[in-house]
Amino acid sequence: MIKMFVMTTCPYCEYVEKQVEGNDKFEVIDISKHVRNLKKFLDLRDSHPAFDEAKKIGDVGVPCYVLEDGTVTLSSADAGLEPMPDGPACSLDGTGC
Numbered sequence: 001m002i003k004m005f006v007m008t009t010c011p012y013c014e015y016v017e018k019q020v021e022g023n024d025k026f027e028v029i030d031i032s033k034h035v036r037n038l039k040k041f042l043d044l045r046d047s048h049p050a051f052d053e054a055k056k057i058g059d060v061g062v063p064c065y066v067l068e069d070g071t072v073t074l075s076s077a078d079a080g081l082e083p084m085p086d087g088p089a090c091s092l093d094g095t096g097c
Contacts, residue, residue, distance in 0.1 A: 001025060002079050003066040005041045007032045013063045015084040016076050026079075031062065048072045 004015035004026050019024040031041045045051045045061050050072040054061040065071050065079040076083040 001027050002068060003027045003029060004079070005029050005037075005044070005062055005064040005066075007060070007062050010060070010062055012076075012084050016063050016079075019081050036053065039059055050074060060079050 002025060003069065004016070004020065006017055006028055008014075008030055009032065017028060029037050031038045036043065041062070041064070044064070046068070047056075050064075051061045051074070053073060059076060062072055063076065064072065067077070067079065071078070073079065
């Protein structure tokens with residue numbers, strides 16, 4: 001099962017979430033629904049190099065995918081999903097969302 005970390009207010013997350021509705025190969029974890037979910041995401045974000053570039057430019061790092069083999073990626077294509085067409089990313093300073 002692919003774990004997919006998302007946030008309700010993120011347009012990119014909304015775009016890919018629609019693609020996995022009813023697909024039991026994905027576990028959607030909304031980090032804005034419960035502090036437990038946020039903690040799981042922050043533990044991953046704080047320790048995994050897949051987030052280095054996102055952190056450097058001030059992006060949150062969602063949607064994020066943990067593939068079945070344990071690979072962590074911020075690429076929707078790596079998870080077999082269609083990436084959102086170009087647009088602004090959700091950044092920690094609130095721009096893009």
